[in-house]
Amino acid sequence: MSARRKPRPVRFHRSLHSREEAEAVARVLRSGRTGGGGKVSRRVESVIRRWTGGARVLLTPSGSAALEMAFQALRLRPGDEVILPSFAFVSAANAILRAGGRPVFAEVEEESLNLSPDDVRRRLSARTRAVLPVHYGGRPCRMDEFLAMGRQKGVAIVEDAAHAYGGRWQGKPLGGIGDFGVYSFHETKSFSCGEGGALTIRSKKLVQRAEVIQEKGTDRTKFLRGDVGQYVWREVGSSYLLGDVLAAILEIQIRDVQPQIARRRRWWQMYRDELLPLAESGRIVLPLPLDEDRSACHIFHLQVRPVRDRNRVLRALSRAGIESSFHFVPLHSSPFGRRVLGTRRGDLPITERVARSLIRLPLHPLLRESEVKRTIRAVRKAVG
Ligand SMILES: Cc1ncc(COP(=O)(O)O)c(C=O)c1O
DSSP: OOOOOOOOOBOSOOOOOOHHHHHHHHHHHHHTOOSBTSHHHHHHHHHHHHHHTSOEEEEESOHHHHHHHHHHHTTOOTTOEEEEESSSOHHHHHHHHHTTOEEEEEOBOTTTOSBOHHHHHHHOOTTEEEEOOBOGGGOOOOHHHHHHHHHHHOOEEEEEOTTOTTOEETTEETTSSSSEEEEEOOTTSSSOOSSOEEEEEOOHHHHHHHHHHHBTTBOHHHHHHTSSSSOOBOSOOOBOOOBHHHHHHHHHHTTSHHHHHHHHHHHHHHHHHHHHHHHHTTSEEOOOOOOSSBOOOOOEEEEESSGGGHHHHHHHHHHTTBOOBOOOOOGGGSHHIIIIIOOOTTSOHHHHHHHHHEEEEOOOTTOOHHHHHHHHHHHHHHHO
16 A cells, blocks of 8 residues: 655745756856956946936845945934834844944834834934835835935835845836935846845935945955946945845846746745635735735735734644744844844834744745645635
């Protein structure tokens, strides 16, 4: 008698890499020019530049590095505040602290998991220098409100579009709307070269600063353009370039962005449609439907009710062979946040409820319809 074979797990994330990417990498290796700021990087920057409608684009080793460059370029002074969601990736808060500023955490909106403009307005002060909306899961933030704040209060808007390459808000490219935009091309992202990122910059003055910070604090970028005869140390910088080997992968990854997003959108929509009855019975909270704003559909998430059932549901999904995951542990309630910033559990109740109840389902370029359906059945069974 043959033992019944266990079905293969439905993977939470897998990146898709083609033979063409391998060939592009081999070409760079054969060229012997593998460092940052080379021919391939420049081509990729101009592709992203065209997408963002003309912002200056600098490829970076990660989204985290791009965040660090943005806040250093803003020249924060001690005590300067930056408002960001606590439901965000740790690199944003690190980047603010490393630049000498102070992170001020605000709530997200429960329906979108994006930064709440109303809560940000309550926290604006004479010390606020910047606001950092995160397009969570690729869904656009309410940029009209943040841009108005930027104009009225003179604060910089730094868009964290790490999840959002290829998404749009009112026709405009996410990551190309604020003063700065940050992309991540990490392995876990929809378009990836393993580790990588980009910074988009819209003001000329900030471009010059960011170029110097990226090249170890020197004006080497100007030198390479032929604008100066030699390059010299101008301020504190670091090495924030992406090597051309990784840029070669990225060049192919971002060639056909919209078909990739359309595929993710299909699975996203199927999850939402098929899980709607569970939401109607109050057992889960689903993300808002996709509207005319064009989400990059990077993440599909749901929230379990009651909140205390979340970990039980995660375990049941795991037993059913479905890889699923929680997401951000709120920064204000983290050990470092509490010790250094004096924030406390209970400060941001919506954020805390979202973080404790959230589950992300598999969504990646190799996901098949049968796997989406299996996941939906497992969620129905686990939630009950
Ligand atoms: C919202 C957000 N911002 C920034 C980052 C940092 O990007 P990277 O991993 O490329 O440094 C991440 C990483 O997952 C993220 O989720």
